[in-house]
Amino acid sequence: MAVLRVRGVALPDGEPVDLYADGDRWTTDPVAGAELVAEGWILPGLVDAHTHPGAEEPGRPLDEGVLRDDLRLHLESGVTLIRAPGLAGDPPDWFGTSAESPRAVHAGPWLAQQGQFMPGWGRRPDPAELPAVAAEQAARTGWAKIVVDWKPGDQVVPVEVLREAVARVHAAGGRLAVHSQHAEGGRVAVEAGVDSIEHGMGLDPELLARMAEQGTALTPTLSAITGHLATILADPERARTHWQVPGASAHGRLTAAAVEAGVTVLAGTDTRPLGGIANEVRAMVAAGVSPHRAIAAASWAARSYLGLPGLVDGAPADAVVFGADPRTDLGQLDKPRAVIVRGRRVAPRTTG
Structure with a gap:
């Protein structure tokens, strides 16, 4: 396999780098004959921390062909790492490891209570069994x-059940994410000490300081929620009565407040078609998050949270290269010059 080389300004520090992909590891030691694939502004790969590849509609079974197409869209958009907090089924062995997939972590099928969540998706154990199943x-x-x-x-899942689930998941060496879209669910999740809250719509801002202190992350899926809000508000009658309007209307402010409070905020899309992580970054910036922090939530900060280092010697050989600083031109996120995963180049999406 040819040794790839990237050169330019590395984020987040803004320092010049010259990196060589020694297999699946970056090195700054020059390698004779290495192929210079791109120069520019270099990020250690983009991250979509909330995506559900592999099923075209809610309730459908996992489809391997759809999964391949979804992962390709992620790669073409510069996403080199995904977290799937819920899948329509157990993924094939190549998921997250092959040349056609970003690196991936996942939570298997969703765990829900009887009578709740998407019909056809997830498992619904008895409440007493929920901690053990998790x-x-x-x-x-x-x-x-x-x-x-x-x-x-x-x-809402009782706090004592969720607290036991957290303890047992941690004892197993894992982490626990929760779906929450109501104030009471968010309160219970924070009190139980979960590792990440997905969506968090309706979350009481007074809980943000505790989240930051105990390390509970927030994945606001802001672009999905605000996009759905726009659809609701387009119908005045629906807008007057829909339960999501208050929480969705405040969700941008909540996201910005979480960043300011020191909460680990992760960028996640939760939408189809996949590959829209740039939209989530832009939604965060529109809500008042600085471009540097918004891109961090979709790159180096998210990678660190998920256990991967950035552009340093010995780090996994992932990178996305842009022609200009994406912090000053968010449009750069739509047109990567090069995407490298596991030391191999992936053809980026071509745009006008």
């Missing part, structure tokens, strides 16, 4: 995902 899942894949709330008025 721990068993996390022991297999590193993550488990619990839907703690669903529709207005639905029962």
Whole structure:
């Protein structure tokens, strides 16, 4: 395999670098005959921390062909690492490891309560069994995902059950993500000490300081929520009565406040078609997050949270290269010059 080389300004530090892909590891030691594939502004790969590849519609089974297409879209957009907090089924062995996939971590099928969540998706163990099932899942894949709330008025997973799930998942060496879109679900999740809250719509801002202190991350999926809000507001009658309007309307402010409070905020899309991580970064910036921090949530900060270093000697050989600083021109995120995963170049998406 040819040794690839990238050269330019590395983020987040803004220092010049000259990197060589020695197999699946970066090195600054020059390699004779290395192929210079791109120069420019270099990020250690983009990250989509909330994506559900492999099924075209809610409730459908995992389809390997759809999965391949979805992962290709991620790669073409510069995403070299994904986290799937919930999949329509157990993925094939090549998921997250082959040349046609970004690196990936996942939580297996969602875990939900009886009568809640998407019909046809996930598992619904008895409440007493939920902590053990979550721990068993996390022991297999590193993550488990619990839907703690669903529709207005639905029962929220009791805090004592969720607290036990956290303890057992951690004892198994894993992490626990939760779906929450109501204030009570968010309160229970923070009190139980979960590792990440997905969506977090309706979350009480007073809880942000505790989240930062105990290390509970927030993946706001802001572009998905604000996009859905726009659809609701287009119908005045629906806008007057829809339960999501208050929480969705405040979600941008919540996201910006979480960043300022020191919460680890992760960029995740939760939309189809896949490959739209740039839209999530732009949604964060529109909400008042600085471009540097918004891109961090979709790159080096997210990689660090998921256990991968940045552009340093010995780090996994992932990178995305842009022609200019994406912090001053967010449009650069739509047109990577080169995408490198595991020391191999992936053809970037071509745009006008």
